Amino acid sequence: MSVKLPIYLDYNATTPIDPRVLEAMMPYLTTHFGNAASRSHGFGWKAEAAVETAREQIAALIGAAAKDIVFTSGATESDNLAIKGTAQMYAEKGRHIITTLIEHKAVIDTCKHLEQLGCQVTWLRPDRYGVISPEQVAQAITDKTILISIMAANNEIGTINPIAEIGKVAKQRDVFFHCDATQAVGKIPIDVEAMGIDLLSASAHKIYGPKGVGCLYVRRRNPRVRLTCQMDGGGHERGMRSGTLNSPGIVGFGAACEICRKEMAEEDARLTALRDRLHQGITARLDHVTLNGHPTQRLPGTVNLSFAYVEGESLMMKMKDVAVSSGSACTSASLEPSFVLRGIGVGDELAHSSIRFSLGRFTTAEEIDYVIDKVVAGVNELRQLSPLYEMAREAEQAGGRGE
Amino acid sequence: MPYSDKVIDHFTNPRNVGSLDKNSPDVGTGIVGAPECGDVMKLQIQVGTDGRIVDAKFKTFGCGSAIAASSLATEWLKGRTVDQAEELKNADIANELSLPPVKIHCSVLAEDAVKAAIEDWKRKNGQHSQPAPSAAAERK
Secondary structure, X not given: OOOOOOXXXXXXXXXXXXXXXXXXXXXXXXXXXXXXXXOOOHHHHHHHHHHHHHHHHHHHHHOOOHHXXXXXXXXXXXXXXXXXXXXXXXXXXXXXXXXXXXXXXHHHHHHHXXXXXXXXXXXXXXOOOOOOOHHHHHHHOOOOEEEEEOOOEOOOOOEEOOHHHHXXXXXXXXXXXXXXXXXXXXXXXXXXXXXXXXXXXXXXXXXXXXXXXXXXXXXXXXXXXXXXXOOOOOOOHHHOOOOXXXXXXXXXXXXXXXXXXXXXXXXXXXXXXXXXXXXXXHHOOOOOEEEEOOOOOEOOOEXXXXXXXXXXXXXXXXXXXXXXXXXXXXXXXXXXXXXXXXHOOOOHHHHHXXXXXXXXXXXOHHHHHHXXXXXXXXXHHHHHOOHHXXXXXXXXXXXXXXX | OOOOHHHHHHHHOOOOEOOOOOXXXXXXXXEEEEHHHOEEEEEEEEEOOOOEEXXXXXXXXXXXXXXXXXXXXXXXXXXXXXXXXXXXXXXXXXXXXXXXXXXXXXXXXXXHHHHHHHHHHHXXXXXXXXXXXXXXXXXX
16 A cells, blocks of 8 residues: 655644634635624624634633633744733742743743843753653742743653643642643643643644634633733733734634544544554664653654664655654754753754654554654664764674673 | 755765775774764775775765765765875865755865875875885785
C-alpha cells in the first residue's frame, strides 16, 4: 500500500483546517460578513450571535463561563495580554512573577521585557522530563508575587505539567495563575475550575481551526482578575481587547473546539497508539536513540527523539518527504540548539541530534510505518558518514577487548 | 533551508566517504569542529611520493551543507599537490555550493579540516619537502 507524500508530522507547529470547521466558517466569510459590534442591523446581529455561540463552544471545552473568554489574534497575544496586563494592573501589590525556563517564547520574552522594566522574574528549572513540581512553585512564591505563568504542555517535548496541583498552590497563596495551554486545549482535558486556572491562553490553529485567532480566558469571580488592556480602542471584549472581532475566525475556533470536545477521548487513544508505534518502531531497529520528554505524562501526538551521532537537519534532509522539526541549531538562524532541550538538561550534542515528530487528526498508521522506514534508513546512512559514530564504535570495541 | 542543487547533489551522493589508515605515514588526518556545536569533520589525505594527493576521504557529523562542503573538498583535493591544496579557501567552497550566509561556517570548517590534514601529514613526514627515501625507492 502506498502512502500519499509528503507526510505532515508537524502538527504542534500548526494544523490544517478540519473540513467541518471550514464549512462552519464559510458563511461568515461571505454572506454573514457583518461586524459583530454593529447593533443597528441584522448583519451585525448575525455575526454577534455566531461569535457568542463560538464563545460558548470554547468555554465548554475548558470548563469556563462563556463571558470569561476574550478573543485575541492568537496565543502570543493572549500571553502578552495576560502577563503584561497583570503586571501593570497589580504593580502596587508586587512586581514578582514566577515562570519556567521552557515556556514558549511568547511567555519568556514577555517576562524578559518586564524584567527590563523592573519586574523580578523567577525562572523555574524543570526536571529532566520537563516537569515543574508544585513544590518548586510554592517555594518560589514571595509576598510580592502577583503571577505564576506555567504552560500546560510543552510544544517541543510534549511533557504535561501537574497543572491542577500548581493551581492549588496558587490558590492557597493567593497568587494569580496563568496557564499557556496552547498545546493542551483540545488535546487533553483542561478544566479551569478543577485546575485553579485564572488566565489561560489558547489558539485555534493548533486544533484544526484557522490561523490568526485565539483567546484568553480571564476569570471573573473567585477571584476576579483585572487586566490593563494592551490594545486601546473601541472597548471590545469587556474593554480588555479592542478591535473588530474576527468573526469567521472565531466561528472556526468555536467549531474546532466543539469537535475536539466530542472526539477527544477517541482521538487521544488513537494518537497515543500511533505515537508509541512510531517510537517503538524506531527504537526496535536503531540503538542510541533517546526520548526527550516524559515517558508517559506527554501529549498524545508528540514524540521528540535524539539520534546520537547524527545531526538533526541532515536527518530531515534524508527524509525530505516527511515534514518534522528539529532542535538542531542548523534549522534556526541563531545557531543555538533548542533552549527547551537545554532547559531539561539534554547536552548540546544530543540537542543537535533531535527531531520532533508531532502527529495529528489526519495521521495514519501507513504514514507512521513509512516514516519509521525513512528514519531508520536515514540514521543508518548518516551514521556511516559520522566520525562520531566511528569513534564511538572504536571505543566500544576497545572496551570489549578490555583495553 | 533552500539549498542549491549542488549541495543537494553532494548530500545525496557524497563523494569519498570513508576512512584511511590514520597510522599510515603517508596519510594526514584532520578532525575539526565540536559535537556540541553541531559540526565535526574528519578529513584525510593520502599523499603519493611525488607530493600529489592520491586519495582523500571524509566523514562528517553536521548539517547538509557541512556534509556537502567536506564532500566537495575531498573531490577537489584528489590529484592536486599538497602545495596546491594549501591554497584552498573557504570562499571557493562557499561559492561553488552557493551557501547561504548562515552556512558559511561550514565552508570555513572544511578549509580548517584540509589544513589540519595537511599539517598532520607534514608532521609525520618531518616537514620534508622531498619524499621519504623508502618511498622514493619504491617509486623506482
